[in-house]
Amino acid sequence: MSLRPKEMSRRPKMPDEKTDVVSDVLETLRFKTLLFGRFELGAPWALRLPRKVNASFYVVARGGLRLQVEGLAQPVFLSAGDVVLLPRATAHVLDDGTRKVPRDFITHEQLRASSGTAVRLGGPGATTTLITGCFQFGVDPTHPLLRAFPPIIHLSTQESGRTPSLAAAVQLISAETAEPGPGSALVVGRLADVLLVQALRAQAVLAKPGEGGWRALADPAIGNALALMHERPGDPWTVERLAAAVGLSRSGFAARFHALVGETPLQYLSNWRMTRSARWLHESDDSLDAIAERAGYESAPAFSKAFKRRWGMGPGAYRRTPTLRETRLALIDT
Known part of the structure; x- marks a missing residue:
């Protein structure tokens, strides 16, 4: 190693209270979440999202949907209370699941035009309420913990053992986006932070052999x-x-x-x-x-x-x- 750190004679000691590595990484990498919409999607509906720079997250406040991620053979089905993160910003399709191959897609431009507002899109059928956003890191996205993200992280508030704070965060973010008031942008941003931290906790416990970090x-x-x-x-x-x-x-x-x-x-x-x-x-x-x-x-x-x-x-x-x-x-x- 070409670097020569300072020499010290004292023996290292474990900290009295172990440093929270996840918090340290997120804080140092300038982690930030951004909310960009609440959508009331009437069946039949389908969204096609291209590969992006920032990773996406979705909160299903009502109803259900099917998620198909590029590169994954099987779709993932989400229901009310579920949270899903796509850390690698992979292209994906969301739809109501009524057709094997969706034909009519809500365009990328429609989503951008609707950013930051609650709008209804799709048809006259059963409604799914979807809250969407993204998260990003301002420094060093090559950190091992970030590289180790799987293509998709699916959290369900119905799973046994899931912490009550996840369900509470989902309920609060749904309520705050349904009836925004003064300071809502700040509140929702903090709640979105909670969702990501919940996902990271789950990864630390449930990571598979290939998800090293x-x-x-x-x-x-x-x-x-x-x-x-x-x-x-x-x-x-x-x-x-x-x-x-x-x-x-x-x-x-x-x-x-x-x-x-x-x-x-x-x-x-x-x-x-x-x-x-x-x-x-x-x-x-x-x-x-x-x-x-x-x-x-x-x-x-x-x-x-x-x-x-x-x-x-x-x-x-x-x-x-x-x-x-x-x-x-x-x-x-x-």
Whole structure:
């Protein structure tokens, strides 16, 4: 590894209260949800959505529908109270399920024109109420947890063991979009945040073998190692030190970490330091020397070299670039 973090003699200690890795990742990556509509869809109806930049989420407030995601052989059927997220922004079709192949589609342009308002589309038949939105990340969408998303995450409030907060969030977001009042945009945005966090919790518990990043959070040893790196990214972590801190041999820890996270411990640490540093540069007036030290580098030149290799520009140039919020790149991408 070409990076040379500072040397320290003290033995690492597990934090008294383990860092919440999911919250840390979402906060650092500038996670944001955007609501773009409540639709009363009368049968027969069908929506065809192309592949997009921002990932979609849907809340079924009433009725039911069929979802067909590009690349997946079987459709998914949703009923009232269900939430579905398409993290990879894959092209998909939503319809009332009355025909094998929908013929008449509500166009992409109609959805864009209806953005932010409650409107009725489709025919005179049974109505499905659908709340739609998207979520996006302003920094480093290549984080292992984001790469590990499956094509679809389906949450049902009817499933046994599902937390009451999911059903409560669905009810509240449905009520708030049905009768919006002062501050509704803020309320709905926060409720949408809750839905995404619920989905992430479910992934950490239910992730399959191919969905590595989320299984790592549920693994006691690897989850604790991730918490340590997030709690103290500037510490001089080595594979040996991390393995000792979580009670594994060096080789066993390294193999398990790579299998669950998808990259080596030091690759993860290096990338996370760069992600955190990017945020520090935009959100503080700290000197490069101070940020280099916080990120675990011996000098500003060593830090600058690593930062440029990761982001394609030096930290000074990066600091001068506008943030997503300032440039308003976080436009709704329906």
